[in-house]
Amino acid sequence: MYNLRFFTRYFMTATLCKAERQNKHSVIGKLFESGGKSISAFPLRVVYMPLAKDDEFPVSILVSVPKRLFKRAVKRNRVKRQVREAYRLNKDILLQALADQPHGMVLAFIWLDKELHSSEDIGRKMRNLLHRIAEKTLQL
């Protein structure tokens, strides 16, 4: 498993371009209103939903930090960047699991805490979440 991850990461550059960030209004509405399942690992909660597969980008994500938790935009931006970075560096966990599946997936990460966390901590929680989603996907 470890070797495979290393291999993937070496040849697939860990990018995260605009097309991988979910921005379709209708998809987001559907995700939160009906189809989304959620699991959480404090301070992160993820809402996810299978979606028709796009060959180039099977997974799209969005990150949300409520204004209620951080009044100042500087801190909200910092958290969003940390979460995006954590996903970018670990996304091959999920991509490997979805490689043989007929569907893609959309994820929404929601921040839950009023405090800032270290990037190391967020990365650990992100790996936890992605592994759990990957397991559930394989069970489908």
Added chain:
RNA sequence: GCAGUCGGACGGUUUGUCGCUGGCAUCCUUUCGGGGAUGAAAGAGGAAAGUCCGGGCAGCAUAGGGCAUCCCACUUGUUAACGGCAAGCAAUCCGCGAGGGUUGAGUAGCGGAGAAGAAAAUAACCGCCUCUCUUUUCUUUUGGAGAGUGAGGUAAGGGUGAGAAGGUGAGGCAAGAGCUCACCAGCCGUGUGGUGACAUACGGGCUGUUCGCCUUGGGAGCUGUAAGAUCAUGUAAACCGGCGUUAUGAGGGUAGCCCGCCCCAUGUCGGAGGGUAGAUCGCUAGAGCCAUACGGUGACGGGUGGCGUAGAUAAAUGACAGACACCUUCGCUCUUCGGAGCAAGGCACAGAACCCGGCUUAUAGGCCGGCUGCUUUC
């Protein structure tokens, strides 16, 4: 040197790994709409913030007049504009001082001003003075002194208050009073100086404070880039325009009201709207920035030369690791007592969202200049 005050400018630098955004160049590919790869550059602020003023720009509305409503209010200037800014004026408060804070159209009329105080604007409670009467007492007598009652005069003194009938002093008086005089503060008139707010000289005895209504002068259409435009999709009885036609009465529009003005059922011809999701434009060359000398006390102005400098949209401008610089220390070591080295910790406020000019608020840390006070040396 220390303390202070005013003004100005700054607010990290850098290496590595992995990324993000929009352009550019080269190449590849294409269903000619586009898509992809590589490369070298670029990519948050002094407040980007609060959204408090003022404009540009855009759309909609709009014959005209009056009233109401709202905003502004010492003067002169500055500007695209402002409630900003600059230089001034007057009053007042703080500071030894350099300086700083607050207030500022008018007062003819109407109304309010708790508690306190006799009284808050036709002032008499105590006090002071005069007179009548009664009474006590002293004296040889005329008369003197005290107490009380009543009539009157008095704004000098007391106490209350933010404010007590301009202030202080002298004359004057029974006692007093701008009653008279001198000086001072205000007001009015005249002259002089100043663009002006005002200042000043002379004359006049005209003189309570504060708030609101009110009065005067100036100004204000509404909505904000989610404005708005184009493309694609696509249709009805809705919308707009032309032509024809009915009625003179209600209704609608014209920012809230009034006057005034405009419109009108239905038919026919022509045009193309609305909703939903999306793409592109708007979207950055602008009252632009930097340098320089000139004019101006200054805000600022025009001149010359140079520069090309973010454009996201579930919202890029980063994440991680290190080095340097800077700051702090009940920490250690050294010291020529000025400091130096090591260690540990810290390194602010804060993220463009159409664009500008201001204001307000937040802000670690240091830098530069003018001036003031104290102190040391010469």
